[in-house]
Amino acid sequence: MSVDEKTVRRVAHLARIKVADSELPRLAGELNVILNFVEQLNEVNVDNVMPLTSVVEVDMRQRADVVTDGGYAKAVTQSAAASEDDFFMVPKVVE
Amino acid sequence: MSLTALTISQARSMLQAREISAVELTEAYISAIEKAKILNAYVAETPDQARAMAKVSDAKLAKGEGGALEGIPLGIKDLFATKGVHTQACSHILDGFKPCYESTVTQNLWDAGAVMLGKLNMDEFAMGSSNETSYYGGVTNPWRRHNSNKSLVPGGSSGGSATAVGAHICAAATATDTGGSIRQPAAFTGTVGIKPTYGRVSRWGTVAFASSLDQAGPITRDVRDAAIMLKAMASVDLKDTTSIDLPIPDYEKAIGKSIKGLRIGIPKEYRADGLAPEINALWERGAAWLKEQGAEIVEISLPHTKYALPAYYIVAPAEASSNLARYDGVRYGLRVPGDDLIDTYEKTRAAGFGPEVQRRVMIGTYVLSAGYYDAYYVKAQKVRTLIKRDFDEAWSKVDVVLTPATPSAAFAPGEITDPVQMYLNDIFTVTVNMAGLPGIAVPAGLSSEGLPLGLQLIGKPFDEETLFQTAAVIEQAAGLFTAKNWWA
Numbered sequence: 001m002s003v004d005e006k007t008v009r010r011v012a013h014l015a016r017i018k019v020a021d022s023e024l025p026r027l028a029g030e031l032n033v034i035l036n037f038v039e040q041l042n043e044v045n046v047d048n049v050m051p052l053t054s055v056v057e058v059d060m061r062q063r064a065d066v067v068t069d070g071g072y073a074k075a076v077t078q079s080a081a082a083s084e085d086d087f088f089m090v091p092k093v094v095e
Numbered sequence: 096m097s098l099t100a101l102t103i104s105q106a107r108s109m110l111q112a113r114e115i116s117a118v119e120l121t122e123a124y125i126s127a128i129e130k131a132k133i134l135n136a137y138v139a140e141t142p143d144q145a146r147a148m149a150k151v152s153d154a155k156l157a158k159g160e161g162g163a164l165e166g167i168p169l170g171i172k173d174l175f176a177t178k179g180v181h182t183q184a185c186s187h188i189l190d191g192f193k194p195c196y197e198s199t200v201t202q203n204l205w206d207a208g209a210v211m212l213g214k215l216n217m218d219e220f221a222m223g224s225s226n227e228t229s230y231y232g233g234v235t236n237p238w239r240r241h242n243s244n245k246s247l248v249p250g251g252s253s254g255g256s257a258t259a260v261g262a263h264i265c266a267a268a269t270a271t272d273t274g275g276s277i278r279q280p281a282a283f284t285g286t287v288g289i290k291p292t293y294g295r296v297s298r299w300g301t302v303a304f305a306s307s308l309d310q311a312g313p314i315t316r317d318v319r320d321a322a323i324m325l326k327a328m329a330s331v332d333l334k335d336t337t338s339i340d341l342p343i344p345d346y347e348k349a350i351g352k353s354i355k356g357l358r359i360g361i362p363k364e365y366r367a368d369g370l371a372p373e374i375n376a377l378w379e380r381g382a383a384w385l386k387e388q389g390a391e392i393v394e395i396s397l398p399h400t401k402y403a404l405p406a407y408y409i410v411a412p413a414e415a416s417s418n419l420a421r422y423d424g425v426r427y428g429l430r431v432p433g434d435d436l437i438d439t440y441e442k443t444r445a446a447g448f449g450p451e452v453q454r455r456v457m458i459g460t461y462v463l464s465a466g467y468y469d470a471y472y473v474k475a476q477k478v479r480t481l482i483k484r485d486f487d488e489a490w491s492k493v494d495v496v497l498t499p500a501t502p503s504a505a506f507a508p509g510e511i512t513d514p515v516q517m518y519l520n521d522i523f524t525v526t527v528n529m530a531g532l533p534g535i536a537v538p539a540g541l542s543s544e545g546l547p548l549g550l551q552l553i554g555k556p557f558d559e560e561t562l563f564q565t566a567a568v569i570e571q572a573a574g575l576f577t578a579k580n581w582w583a
Binding site for chain 1: 192193194195292293294307333336337339340399401402405406408409416420423424425426427428429430432433434435436437438439440441442444445448453454456457458459460461464471473474475476477478479480481483513514515518530531532556
């Protein structure tokens with residue numbers, strides 16, 4: 001499979017990365033090199049093979065569904081580019 | 096002998112005997128770092144914090160107390176969250192980020208008495224094999240070719256860690272390995288690097304790249320120091336459900352144990368086309384050393400080896416595209432204002448991520464997008480099952496597997512520009528991450544150009560002890576390799 005410029009534009013938008021139209025040919029070329037490289041996997045027969053979801057066989061640890069941590073909104077929001085009253089500030093999203 | 100020439104185990108004895116103080120040792124490193132700026136190994140230095148920590152260590156040592164790493168000065172890869180200190184995964188997008196929490200690995204080290212010298216350079220978000228993708232610029236390898244002044248890369252992504260250890264500007268360093276990022280730079284700098292079994296070390300507070308592959312480990316000057324560091328770094332952590340609740344052995348005890356009767360696997364697929372004669376000779380020499388000490392050499396087959404790297408370049412970018420979605424200009428780091436929220440995201444991420452990170456996020460987004468998920472991601476995860484099965488079968492015949500660590504010695508910055516060519520650096524290391532196994536890189540000789548070359552040992556899950564035991568035998572035969580100091 002290979003990607004064209006239109007696909008690259010769509011993928012860039014899905015990935016939320018601004019890409020100038022002038023960069024699309026270069027990116028399509030680079031992505032196609034990688035996609036061609038991974039095409040080798042088509043040689044492998046994976047019939048009746050289960051995907052690996054964990055490298056060690058263990059049951060996922062569980063704990064009671066209770067709050068064990070938190071309550072530091074100030075510490076968390078202090079890393080933000082813009083915050084006010086312990087809230088993250090973003091451009092207006094609702095008209 | 097200069098204080099910075101001491102290994103952890105040597106410094107430990109002298110600190111405990113009060114022949115040296117932690118403050119003296121720390122001052123020696125602070126001054127060595129000052130003289131090694133040209134290597135660009137550190138992206139943030141914390142001398143005041145180091146001095147304060149060393150003082151506390153001296154007070155404990157004076158009372159005959161202290162942890163396993165009391166007073167030992169360490170460098171920390173920029174991927175580990177350190178409270179109130181620069182933590183940016185060497186990316187522009189995390190500009191100014193100083194976390195309000197500490198990673199489990201670094202907390203374990205501070206609890207053991209270690210001293211923090213600062214944060215180490217790395218490829219941006221650990222994506223790279225040469226440290227050239229760092230927002231803070233490349234790192235210079237302390238090693239140079241014979242009769243050459245040309246700079247070489249230290250490998251990556253833990254390039255700052257490897258250079259800092261190789262250049263004696265920290266006693267040891269933390270590092271992380273998603274496809275070879277501990278073992279390849281260790282091999283390029285004549286240092287020891289171990290990627291433990293997936294789940295041995297907590298990932299909590301370590302900036303995530305590919306969550307099902309990432310694992311932290313140490314880079315050190317010798318095998319014993321790697322054993323000391325891993326024991327201190329490893330823990331079971333309620334904050335990381337993938338950390339495994341198994342006892343942590345005293346790895347140092349494995350060093351010096353006889354390998355008589357140990358079965359060493361030589362996978363024939365690693366001999367693949369184009370293996371450099373020099374690397375092949377190193378590999379054969381390593382096998383001969385082990386045989387001389389009574390080990391049995393067994394040829395094995397790992398038939399899916401060649402598919403590990405292509406599968407990796409689906410799984411790792413897919414997980415990265417998901418993990419890196421959090422860098423949106425809202426919660427931390429850089430923000431480039433846009434016309435609306437989406438535009439802000441897109442402009443921030445375009446400015447904040449370097450080209451290699453953008454490429455991988457886009458590949459990951461593509462393989463996870465509607466209609467392609469089964470063809471790429473699920474397929475790659477199935478191939479991973481086959482890779483792991485190869486090893487499961489091998490373990491009925493052998494106890495440990497011996498391979499080269501890298502296909503070549505260190506190269507020069509700018510020498511490799513094709514991304515896929517760069518990815519091939521991980522050809523011998525990446526299968527280990529895909530199968531979740533432990534792997535150690537140990538220096539085994541010098542190339543014809545005078546550069547360090549390493550061998551890799553791969554172990555059964557949670558059998559790091561056999562890796563230390565066997566690596567120590569290689570180290571004994573090969574000797575230690577120290578770069579000549581040309582920078583200070």
